[in-house]
Amino acid sequence: MARLGSWIETFPQGIYVRPADAWIDPSQPKPRALVTHGHGDHARGGHGAVLATPETLAIMGVRYGDQNGQPVAYGESVRVGDVDVSFVPAGHVLGSAQIVLEHKGEKIVVSGDYKRREDPTCHEFVPVPCDVFITEATFGLPVFHHPDTAGEIDRLLHRLHSDESRCVLVGAYALGKAQRVICELRRRGHDDPIYIHGALERMCALYEEHGIPLGELRLATGVPKDELRGRIVIAPPGALNDRWSRRLPDPVTAMASGWMRIRQRARQANVELPLVISDHADWHELTCTIRELKPTEVWITHGREEALKHWCLTHQIKACELNLVGYEDEDDD
Ligand SMILES: [Zn+2]
Ligand SMILES: [Zn+2]
Numbered sequence: 001m002a003r004l005g006s007w008i009e010t011f012p013q014g015i016y017v018r019p020a021d022a023w024i025d026p027s028q029p030k031p032r033a034l035v036t037h038g039h040g041d042h043a044r045g046g047h048g049a050v051l052a053t054p055e056t057l058a059i060m061g062v063r064y065g066d067q068n069g070q071p072v073a074y075g076e077s078v079r080v081g082d083v084d085v086s087f088v089p090a091g092h093v094l095g096s097a098q099i100v101l102e103h104k105g106e107k108i109v110v111s112g113d114y115k116r117r118e119d120p121t122c123h124e125f126v127p128v129p130c131d132v133f134i135t136e137a138t139f140g141l142p143v144f145h146h147p148d149t150a151g152e153i154d155r156l157l158h159r160l161h162s163d164e165s166r167c168v169l170v171g172a173y174a175l176g177k178a179q180r181v182i183c184e185l186r187r188r189g190h191d192d193p194i195y196i197h198g199a200l201e202r203m204c205a206l207y208e209e210h211g212i213p214l215g216e217l218r219l220a221t222g223v224p225k226d227e228l229r230g231r232i233v234i235a236p237p238g239a240l241n242d243r244w245s246r247r248l249p250d251p252v253t254a255m256a257s258g259w260m261r262i263r264q265r266a267r268q269a270n271v272e273l274p275l276v277i278s279d280h281a282d283w284h285e286l287t288c289t290i291r292e293l294k295p296t297e298v299w300i301t302h303g304r305e306e307a308l309k310h311w312c313l314t315h316q317i318k319a320c321e322l323n324l325v326g327y328e329d330e331d332d333d
Helices: 053-062 149-164 177-187 198-211 243-247 263-268 283-294 304-316
Strands: 008-011 014-017 020-026 033-036 050-051 068-069 078-080 083-089 097-103 108-110 132-138 170-171 194-195 217-219 234-237 252-256 274-276 297-303 318-321
Touching: 008 194, 050 053, 053 068, 053 198, 132 283, 132 304, 149 170, 149 177, 149 252, 149 274, 177 194, 177 198, 177 234, 194 198, 198 217, 198 234, 283 304, 297 304
Parallel strands: 020 033, 033 050, 050 068, 108 132, 132 297, 170 234, 170 252, 194 217, 194 234, 252 274, 297 318
Antiparallel strands: 008 014, 014 020, 078 083, 083 097, 097 108
């Protein structure tokens, strides 16, 4: 009998599905790409054709201009070459999907980036039992435990209200994290206008167009200092320490990322208020998901593969590492 998943080949630039003649999240332009989600390390411009969820195609449209896209909605199945392909929610960002591949009686699931926590801005992860689970491992070490999101949001609000002569400047990725932080603030009862950096404007509008209300947002640029006192300002992480932030009234610098679990990372980025809010599965979620799916094999990519591989082997699950390059955890770096 042939090796399980022998019809999938991995190359540094991505996963190639031979009987579909298609690449998954390739880091270079390819004639046909299956794209899990809109983050820049997964979705690149310049492919001949792109199969992705309608939301992901809309995000790629904002970033790269119109795509030669074939939208595949959650739950829909399409035949690509000799493979049945479907997209199943991954719980990571708007439109994010696991890609389910079925060929010759074998089922392979490519997780893409995923998380198991509830997130008001996207569909919750749907577990799909499979023969091979190709999983990310961004936070694949037991030290990574993401705390409860509501608690992190409450720390942010507490800090804001403890000194209303200052503002709190939150670094959050433009796609996904920023909208999630805004939604979570609304859920915790924060109805004040939230000020955003111009780089977040289009993506916030896109979320609203997809039925995710963000409340009153105002552009922070050009707003007098006094108006920003006691306010929350959200900007991409790159803007936290640059000239743009100097016009803000004595900002408390915060950052929403799974990496804020590492104090040294927070210090290096001059972050005064680290918020551990991640769009990736933590160690517990990674291992629980594997237990739940009961795959025959686990192929690990995209992070700290070694520890998760060891965990699989001690749980009698065959596991190996895939050496892909070019994934940079844009969303959670
Ligand atoms: Zn991502
Ligand atoms: Zn990623």
